[in-house]
Amino acid sequence: MRSKPYVLRPLLLGALLASLVSLVSLVLPGAAPRAAAAENGEWAVYPAAAKPGSRPYFYLSVDPGTSLTERVTVTNKTAAPLSFRLYGADAYNTDRDGGFAIRTQAEKQTGAGAWIKPRQTRVTVPPRSAVTVPYTLAVPADADPGDHPGALVALDERISPSGQGSVAVGVQRAVGARVYLRVNGPTVPALAVEDVTLDQDRPLVPGTGTSSALVSYTLHNRGNVTLNPKVVLKAEGLFGRTLLDRDLAKVPSELLPRQKIRLTERWNGSPQFDWGDVTLTASAKNVKETGTVSFTALPWLAGGTLLVATVTGFFGLRMRRRRALDEA
Numbered sequence: 001m002r003s004k005p006y007v008l009r010p011l012l013l014g015a016l017l018a019s020l021v022s023l024v025s026l027v028l029p030g031a032a033p034r035a036a037a038a039e040n041g042e043w044a045v046y047p048a049a050a051k052p053g054s055r056p057y058f059y060l061s062v063d064p065g066t067s068l069t070e071r072v073t074v075t076n077k078t079a080a081p082l083s084f085r086l087y088g089a090d091a092y093n094t095d096r097d098g099g100f101a102i103r104t105q106a107e108k109q110t111g112a113g114a115w116i117k118p119r120q121t122r123v124t125v126p127p128r129s130a131v132t133v134p135y136t137l138a139v140p141a142d143a144d145p146g147d148h149p150g151a152l153v154a155l156d157e158r159i160s161p162s163g164q165g166s167v168a169v170g171v172q173r174a175v176g177a178r179v180y181l182r183v184n185g186p187t188v189p190a191l192a193v194e195d196v197t198l199d200q201d202r203p204l205v206p207g208t209g210t211s212s213a214l215v216s217y218t219l220h221n222r223g224n225v226t227l228n229p230k231v232v233l234k235a236e237g238l239f240g241r242t243l244l245d246r247d248l249a250k251v252p253s254e255l256l257p258r259q260k261i262r263l264t265e266r267w268n269g270s271p272q273f274d275w276g277d278v279t280l281t282a283s284a285k286n287v288k289e290t291g292t293v294s295f296t297a298l299p300w301l302a303g304g305t306l307l308v309a310t311v312t313g314f315f316g317l318r319m320r321r322r323r324a325l326d327e328a
Contacts, residue, residue: 145185
């Protein structure tokens, strides 16, 4: 995750013929948490504390079959009253970049989002004021142990129209305080690097242009705890020569339990005539796994010439042997 406070990003909502369809996408930038309340400039949502923003997120640990009560504060920074819908939501990693994202209210909640119950589901906050609302977190007795990340969301249910032409576009905005919940019990960290592929782009004639390769792979958190993975990309050519050894930057700092994301890495200057292996090594606390794919860098022109020469030589050899048998 990036080093800025997260705000639930709005998603433009389209409908044909000037109709507005209400749908909210609650996506949080994939940035590392820092000590700042979640806000969008107009309102903020954070755990209630003596000093606003001193608790940027909820960090909770609960036994299965028990409950606790917490309080969330919603601050209105504008000069007009604002009304919000309060609800709990499960978290997940986005497919696009692995960022921390939140289920919408219309989606089914199965973890923290289903267990969070605000005492008030709707609240109006006066101008430049704050309202604190208690909520209960009730964990079922059969809840799986491990991490169940989510958020307590303050949704502005108004739809603000925008856009031009025959397609009307509406925007709903929401801000949520993250809830890092752990259900006590056995924790099992597990990580996998799956479906490693390599797509190469090379010139027809070696040395006449630049080459590159796109390495794609799936990073899968198979365990029940949140991981902070690091990934190293290494490529070896003929005779074990190291062609590439790189720490990857486009890796989410939080990979949530049971989540998997598809990631890519561009390898500029990949070999134009070589063969070897590309290995991705993913590591996190108490876990390390690898995934490998082999490659052959053989230009199409050179490969076609070699194939034609091989086939020609094979048939030529057979013809010479046949003539030798006939003459004998």
